Amino acid sequence: MVVSIKFFGMQRVVTKTDGIDMPITERTRVKDVLEYVRHQYPDLNLDEGITLITVNQEIASLDRIIRANDTVSFLPFLSGG
């Protein structure tokens, strides 16, 4: 089972990829995905104050269980110019 992790904007510059897959178990949670990405890309700042985590385009808590084929994204806050 894998979860798909997508990168946008500056994240693509830092990670040099549009996205990666992460192997998961039935107990994998959003916070595990966050730690995995932090470990893979230590230069990527994913601090809570500046990042919104979504699963399948919906805001997700750190405790949410990840299912196979979910898509996780780390988004900046967008408020409209």
Next chain:
Amino acid sequence: MEILRQINYKLAKVVGGYTDRILRVDLGTQEIIIQELPPDFKNKYIGGRGYALKLIWDGTTRETRSNSPDNILVMASGPLGNEPGFPGTGKFIVGTISPLTDTFVDSNVGGHFGPLLKLTGFDALAVSGISKEDVVILVDGDAQTISIAAAPIYDKEIDEGALSFGQRLLKDVNGGEYSDCLAAVTAGKGACNARFGIVNSLFFDRRRNRIRSKQAGRGGTGTVMRSKGLRGIVVRSSLSKVNGNNAIDKEGVRKAGSQLKEVVSKSDPEQLHLSAWGTPVLSEYMDKFHLFPINNYQYGQSPESSKLFANVFLDRYFSKKIPDGCYYGCNLACAKGAENVELTRGPKAGQKVGIDGPEYETVGAVCCMGIFDPHFVMEYNWYCDEYGIDTISTGVTIGFFMECFERGLLSADDIGYELTFGNIEAADRLLHEIAIAKGFGKVAGQGVSRGKKWVAEKYAARNGTSEDTAIAELNKFAMEVKGLEFSMYITKESLAQQGGYGFALKGPQHDEAWLIFIDQVHKELPTFGDKANALKWFPLIRTWFNATGLCKLPWIDVRNPEAASTDEPAKNLPTLAHYVNYLNATTGSNKNLQDILDDSERLYILQKLINLRQGKGTRAHDQIPLRALGPAYFNEYESRAEYYDGWLQEQLGDNKVPASPEQRHKLLLEKRIEAYQQLSDIVYEKKGFTSEGIPKRETVEKFALMDEQARQLLDEFGV
């Protein structure tokens, strides 16, 4: 240059952000008047938009139209414009009665014009009357003269272009050299021919060693400028811009500015990184969340969208190593630009030009026409600026007519050619036709609202139906409210943003409220009450930015990490605290955030009264097209059926969702219409309006706006 009229004046010193003077020029009589403002004027109307509103309220009538001699074109910064120690202080507004909406519109724009106008000794410039010949106005703070001069004639190509004419003019008045002591506004040939003409704000950028431009794009302010016979305005001042506001508490200004700059420099590179990518960075996020207005707002996402993402413009066009603030001291620096871009289409094909942009809105306008070619975006951007027409209204108007053609409401005979989505050659042709009022361009240059009536007449005559029937069909997808075309966001999945566009006093431009993410993604506005509160709070704080001469982006597009621990992170209150401190340090006031919101509310109610007077102020005028509420046609529903079915299930609860997709589509639209009306009721109540959207007497009195005109108006509406 032939001087037609000139006066000498004594320079007024800026104190605490104000000069307490307005420069008034009547181009009909060539009268130039310096109006001293009473002490309480600034306290009541703040500056910028507030000054424009008051001048329009007092100086025009319900009969005033955009091209009436008594219409006033106001340009004003605000008390906080012109401070290089604080980010985003180059903004000014251009306000007037709009040729698109027939009511007040203003558009904010960056550059050096607003700050330099203040340094020449004026808080605002108000132009009325109509000149018999084309003229320019020169406000020279160094020579302490104000002149009306015959517009110089260079050659046809230069004279017709807003950028070309401005570049030449700025050299011409300064002995053949560019200088950052001068700035200009100009309007081009397209502004004579289309209702959505823009005012270009031109300034010299030493780093690029060329004249750069920003645009007051919305609502046809450039059309008004040209209808007055005004080709350009130049302001000059050699006074230092450092501490240009002569702040009451200079150390307080320094502290507030350095704190905000620190937030921007630390957080922007880890968030949107506007300083590197500019606003086109939004394209990618808009596409991800189905908000990119593809094919006249039918679809929010496309596999082709990535051709218009910011990295494409950064890699191919933007000059990467040049900081690009539109005014000194702004470290957000989002005003990206490109050099030596070769035009491949249109009358200037083969020419290499410098292009300022594109902004996200221009990228969105091109996808609105179903086009995903980044080079066309660059060319479209440049031609619109040079002609002096709004990239947003132009794109939405062309997209609208493309859909009319594709749905059989117009034929190739009506247009002169096949105008289909994604057809670059046809879109390019119509762009130039609009600018020079040729062929179908004469129709398209009137905008969507008037275009709708033209299509209805043609269609009704050809098919033997009534025009009302045709209009009802067109109202499904004609993306305008109050006569103004939508800016570049799909609202089908955010009720709050439907209100953000529908209730916006100037028409559907997002500078009053952009609530899509906090509503649709963050889910921070779950109830009607939450949405209504946001639809009151955000327009008020955004109004304040437009009244003070400030850019909103360092506040709204850079999330302060400290906001996460506040009750309402979307308001970014820790950053707003720096703005409050900056205000108090500059003007010597002792205001808090609520005081600022109260000040803004007075301006908001005054603008509402103008709308009411001009026939655009009731509930009927806040109605939005069906496509803004949901999928107007079945093809749109089908493209997001899973989402729409889920939404319908949530609304119906235990009630059964209809079996057929067609029934689900129909029911969905009924529910969306119902929800918008419910939202309207609650929003009007929160804003102190009647259920018809008219300000109650106590609301007008609360803000000391009950003058004789307001009293008569409310009497007339039975309030």
